[in-house]
Amino acid sequence: MCTGRVDLAFIFRAFSNGKDGVFVGGCWPGECHYITEGNYLALSTMHIGRKLLEMIGLDPERLRLEWISASEGSRYAEVMNDFSKKMKASGPIGKGEGIDPEELNLRLEAVQNLIPYIKLVERERLRVTLKSVEEYNEFFASDEFDQLFQELIGDKFQITRIMALLRKKPCSNKELSEVLGISPSEVSRHLNTAARQGLGRVDESRNLIAAACDENGNTTTSDSSDSAVTAAPDNDTIDQIIHEHQGKPGSLIHVLMEIQSENHWLSKEILDRISEKLDVPLSRVMQIATFYKTFSLSPKGRHEVHVCTGTSCHLRGASHLMESVQDLMGIRPGETDSDAKFSLGNGNCLGCCSLGPEIIVDGKHHGRVTPAMAEEVLKNYA
Amino acid sequence: MPRINSATELEELRKGLLSKRDPDKSYIAICSGTGCLGLGNDRVITAFEQEIKRLSLETQVDIRVTGCHGFCERGPNVVIYPEEIYYIQVTPEDVPEIVSQTVLGKQVIDRLIYEDPNTGEKSAYQSDIPFYKAQMRQLISNNTKIDSRRINDYMGIGGYSALSKALFEMTPAQVLEEVKKANLRGRGGGGFPAGLKWETTRNAPEKQKYVIVNGHEGEPGATMDRAIFTGNPHSVLEGLIIGAYAIGASQGFIYTRHDSPQLKDNIYRALEQAREYGLLGENILGSGFNFNVEVHFDVGIFVSGESSALMRSIEGRNPEPRPKYIRTSVSGVWDKPSNLNNVETWANVPQIINKGSQWYTSIGTERSKGTKLISLSGNIVNSGVVEVPFGTTLRQIIYDIGGGIPNGKKLKAVHFGGAMGGSIPARLIDTPLDFDALKKVGAPMGAGALMVMDEDNNMVDVTRFFLNFLTNESCGKCVPCREGIRQLLKIMTRMSKGNGRKGDIELLEEISEVMGVASLCSLGKTACDPLKSSLRYFRDEYEAGISDEIAPVNEQELTPERV
Numbered sequence: 001m002c003t004g005r006v007d008l009a010f011i012f013r014a015f016s017n018g019k020d021g022v023f024v025g026g027c028w029p030g031e032c033h034y035i036t037e038g039n040y041l042a043l044s045t046m047h048i049g050r051k052l053l054e055m056i057g058l059d060p061e062r063l064r065l066e067w068i069s070a071s072e073g074s075r076y077a078e079v080m081n082d083f084s085k086k087m088k089a090s091g092p093i094g095k096g097e098g099i100d101p102e103e104l105n106l107r108l109e110a111v112q113n114l115i116p117y118i119k120l121v122e123r124e125r126l127r128v129t130l131k132s133v134e135e136y137n138e139f140f141a142s143d144e145f146d147q148l149f150q151e152l153i154g155d156k157f158q159i160t161r162i163m164a165l166l167r168k169k170p171c172s173n174k175e176l177s178e179v180l181g182i183s184p185s186e187v188s189r190h191l192n193t194a195a196r197q198g199l200g201r202v203d204e205s206r207n208l209i210a211a212a213c214d215e216n217g218n219t220t221t222s223d224s225s226d227s228a229v230t231a232a233p234d235n236d237t238i239d240q241i242i243h244e245h246q247g248k249p250g251s252l253i254h255v256l257m258e259i260q261s262e263n264h265w266l267s268k269e270i271l272d273r274i275s276e277k278l279d280v281p282l283s284r285v286m287q288i289a290t291f292y293k294t295f296s297l298s299p300k301g302r303h304e305v306h307v308c309t310g311t312s313c314h315l316r317g318a319s320h321l322m323e324s325v326q327d328l329m330g331i332r333p334g335e336t337d338s339d340a341k342f343s344l345g346n347g348n349c350l351g352c353c354s355l356g357p358e359i360i361v362d363g364k365h366h367g368r369v370t371p372a373m374a375e376e377v378l379k380n381y382a
Numbered sequence: 383m384p385r386i387n388s389a390t391e392l393e394e395l396r397k398g399l400l401s402k403r404d405p406d407k408s409y410i411a412i413c414s415g416t417g418c419l420g421l422g423n424d425r426v427i428t429a430f431e432q433e434i435k436r437l438s439l440e441t442q443v444d445i446r447v448t449g450c451h452g453f454c455e456r457g458p459n460v461v462i463y464p465e466e467i468y469y470i471q472v473t474p475e476d477v478p479e480i481v482s483q484t485v486l487g488k489q490v491i492d493r494l495i496y497e498d499p500n501t502g503e504k505s506a507y508q509s510d511i512p513f514y515k516a517q518m519r520q521l522i523s524n525n526t527k528i529d530s531r532r533i534n535d536y537m538g539i540g541g542y543s544a545l546s547k548a549l550f551e552m553t554p555a556q557v558l559e560e561v562k563k564a565n566l567r568g569r570g571g572g573g574f575p576a577g578l579k580w581e582t583t584r585n586a587p588e589k590q591k592y593v594i595v596n597g598h599e600g601e602p603g604a605t606m607d608r609a610i611f612t613g614n615p616h617s618v619l620e621g622l623i624i625g626a627y628a629i630g631a632s633q634g635f636i637y638t639r640h641d642s643p644q645l646k647d648n649i650y651r652a653l654e655q656a657r658e659y660g661l662l663g664e665n666i667l668g669s670g671f672n673f674n675v676e677v678h679f680d681v682g683i684f685v686s687g688e689s690s691a692l693m694r695s696i697e698g699r700n701p702e703p704r705p706k707y708i709r710t711s712v713s714g715v716w717d718k719p720s721n722l723n724n725v726e727t728w729a730n731v732p733q734i735i736n737k738g739s740q741w742y743t744s745i746g747t748e749r750s751k752g753t754k755l756i757s758l759s760g761n762i763v764n765s766g767v768v769e770v771p772f773g774t775t776l777r778q779i780i781y782d783i784g785g786g787i788p789n790g791k792k793l794k795a796v797h798f799g800g801a802m803g804g805s806i807p808a809r810l811i812d813t814p815l816d817f818d819a820l821k822k823v824g825a826p827m828g829a830g831a832l833m834v835m836d837e838d839n840n841m842v843d844v845t846r847f848f849l850n851f852l853t854n855e856s857c858g859k860c861v862p863c864r865e866g867i868r869q870l871l872k873i874m875t876r877m878s879k880g881n882g883r884k885g886d887i888e889l890l891e892e893i894s895e896v897m898g899v900a901s902l903c904s905l906g907k908t909a910c911d912p913l914k915s916s917l918r919y920f921r922d923e924y925e926a927g928i929s930d931e932i933a934p935v936n937e938q939e940l941t942p943e944r945v
């Protein structure tokens with residue numbers, strides 16, 4: 001078949017079946033028989049495939065693409081001899097890299113699960129319309145590609161692995177961090193994303209995270225002693241807030257604002273209830289709830305922390321303070337750390353310019369804070 | 383509280399209040415503005431309350447929890463009346479001493495008074511402190527005298543007498559005429575004459591009209607609206623009711639911030655008290671005029687301070703601006719004529735009615751009348767809220783009132799008008815405070831947030847900061863604004879790292895120009911103003927961000943990013 005038709009899925013299926021190397025050979029660029037320039041597609045696939053191998057700790061050389069036309073028999077022999085020699089030297093897949101077979105299977109499975117997504121991403125965001133092999137190679141070796149790959153695929157891969165572990169049993173952040181070999185702050189960042197997508201749920205009382213559904217997307221309904229669920233919103237309070245504003249035009253923002261300040265976040269159930277009680281379509285509720293930064297669609301930590309990023313504080317060095325706070329908490333603005341202790345907010349100017357730069361915790365201002373003092377301030381909150 | 387049914391009853395109530403009050407009675411005014419609150423003045427307030435109770439002085443000494451005094455830098459501030467002794471940086475531990483020595487013993491405690499860091503000269507009285515001496519405090523002066531939670535304190539200083547005068551001695555047309563003659567210009571940013579706007583709404587054909595207070599104050603570093611609205615909410619309300627009378631509106635809206643609990647409480651309390659007195663509702667003061675007010679909140683996006691966006695928000699919709707050919711003063715909230723003014727604009731109205739337009743126009747410059755509140759911040763010795771007449775030079779504000787630049791640094795630039803304003807270099811600080819003069823030099827006043835930059839501040843970084851702010855605050859409805867700011871930010875980010883490319887500056891200018899003509903509302907139209915002004919005065923700093931080694935900009939890169 002045309003090299004352009006060799007799908008990433010085929011390549012990784014071969015690795016999953018225990019093959020030590022995959023070789024793709026085909027027409028030279030510029031000699032494609034079709035106007036699709038399929039061999040450039042193959043080149044993209046090869047670069048992405050190698051990057052994926054690297055990501056899961058395998059030797060990227062296990063995937064090789066060569067340009068060999070039908071008339072180049074001797075070149076074919078040369079290349080194949082070289083490839084088998086290299087593969088022999090690398091050793092059996094996984095073993096050569098020192099990866100435990102079971103772990104290797106998990107990783108390959110995670111990548112395979114990601115392939116449909118990668119193809120989508122590739123089409124939308126990694127597709128390059130370059131004209132020469134050099135340009136391709138340059139692009140795939142660039143920092144820009146690295147960054148895109150990390151953002152689009154690297155993070156997704158970690159989330160897929162986390163979800164695979166969580167489907168087996170609820171885990172704590174620490175356990176996940178140990179198994180995956182990434183830092184707890186990275187784990188919490190991924191968990192935040194997963195929670196936002198409705199994949200995971202946090203059991204606050206036990207500090208555990210559980211999967212919200214199985215592989216097929218069915219909601220997991222284990223009994224309460226085993227499953228982890230978020231604290232249910234108190235319907236009475238919410239109904240009362242809705243009741244106070246019912247019937248008034250323009251009450252939607254008021255209701256959302258008051259429930260946000262009462263409950264600190266707006267769950268799917270709450271939004272449904274508001275939509276029903278106020279008789280406003282859910283799409284409109286969502287439109288407002290997602291428009292403003294003030295509204296949170298994921299649970300908040302016990303303490304809400306803001307670093308003022310107003311102009312005056314900025315001139316007085318707030319960006320360094322913000323960095324120091326982010327380092328200490330291991331999260332970025334808009335996120336909550338894994339033990340649900342702190343949420344870091346986007347600090348709007350609260351008008352205490354003479355105190356800048358400042359950290360505001362649960363509405364209490366700590367003024368004239370240097371980056372080095374941040375730890376001292378945050379230490380007081382448990 | 384009894385309902386007041388006529389102008390005479392209002393005056394009698396006032397007389398009654400004043401006669402019960404001993405003019406020599408001591409009172410302790412404790413600043414409770416955002417700055418002092420942040421410095422822990424709540425503990426100072428409690429300490430005073432406990433001390434007064436412990437010594438059973440409740441009948442002799444009054445405690446007033448007041449709005450912002452303006453001198454935020456040295457807070458928490460406490461003033462002891464009737465002597466007007468001004469104490470700074472007061473802690474709860476100082477309280478027993480203040481009560482025994484100063485309130486009872488009439489003696490000044492040396493360690494708590496202001497000492498000029500340069501001359502070493504001490505000032506015990508508010509009026510002697512340089513920060514206050516150089517100001518002209520018309521709107522904010524009462525902040526140190528009244529407890530913002532008590533309508534009777536406002537009554538005691540002549541509150542609602544302007545309303546009574548308007549309702550009983552003037553026709554709506556006369557009120558409008560007076561405001562027009564005073565040439566009151568909007569304090570929210572544009573400087574548009576309030577009288578003209580009122581007139582448009584008044585003359586609009588629809589019967590149902592609205593008046594609105596814009597208390598959104600989303601400009602970072604601007605705190606003066608909060609200072610008045612929290613500290614003296616009735617002055618704004620009184621202005622609003624007078625405006626409604628002149629315009630013929632029976633319904634008003636207050637649009638303000640949700641993130642300041644004190645502001646929220648004070649507004650709600652003020653409305654309730656005004657209703658009980660019959661200053662709001664049906665048949666106000668027995669005049670036959672009806673007017674009600676509803677409160678709405680911004681939940682945290684800058685663009686919702688823009689007039690048409692704000693009105694969408696009052697309707698419970700997303701705050702997305704409308705094209706400007708439909709004027710909100712003709713078709714605003716629920717498509718009815720709606721007159722929107724800033725908090726400070728409304729607060730000016732009662733004094734114009736009370737003292738007359740002639741008095742008002744005697745203050746200020748030829749085309750900018752009255753006083754203006756300025757919030758001073760950034761790298762300045764005395765940050766805080768100040769009030770000066772128009773015509774005061776920026777030099778006077780920065781050095782005489784603001785005390786200059788801290789840490790022996792040099793003044794580099796001043797920035798007015800926040801993310802949609804501009805910066806001018808130190809050599810232009812003899813420019814007077816004036817809507818038109820400042821606009822001409824490239825630093826339009828905006829709402830009045832004056833940001834002071836010292837030699838360490840980099841202009842490219844400051845501009846980048848504003849663009850970064852605006853990327854989050856643009857509503858995203860129109861493309862030139864949403865995408866333009868993003869592209870500008872991208873270029874500025876590489877320039878601030880020294881990785882700018884040849885042609886970047888020209889590209890910045892080109893994008894700014896397109897945004898200026900093609901954006902829907904002023905946010906997009908003026909988002910490039912900081913950029914333009916700093917390019918005008920600090921072009922060398924931009925040039926320094928351009929690297930010779932990096933290939934020139936390729937036009938194609940601007941088209942949708944390959945991400």
Ligand SMILES: Cc1cc2nc3c(=O)[nH]c(=O)nc-3n(C[C@H](O)[C@H](O)[C@H](O)COP(=O)(O)O)c2cc1C
Pocket residue numbers: 567568569570571572573574576596597598599600601684685686687688689690722723724725727829903904905
């Ligand atoms: C993006 C944007 C934000 C604004 N924010 C405010 C604000 O926070 N407060 C305000 O009074 N005016 C703000 N304005 C100006 C208002 O649109 C309007 O001009 C003003 O409230 C009118 O009142 P005035 O005539 O009394 O100044 C903003 C304008 C724009 C374009």
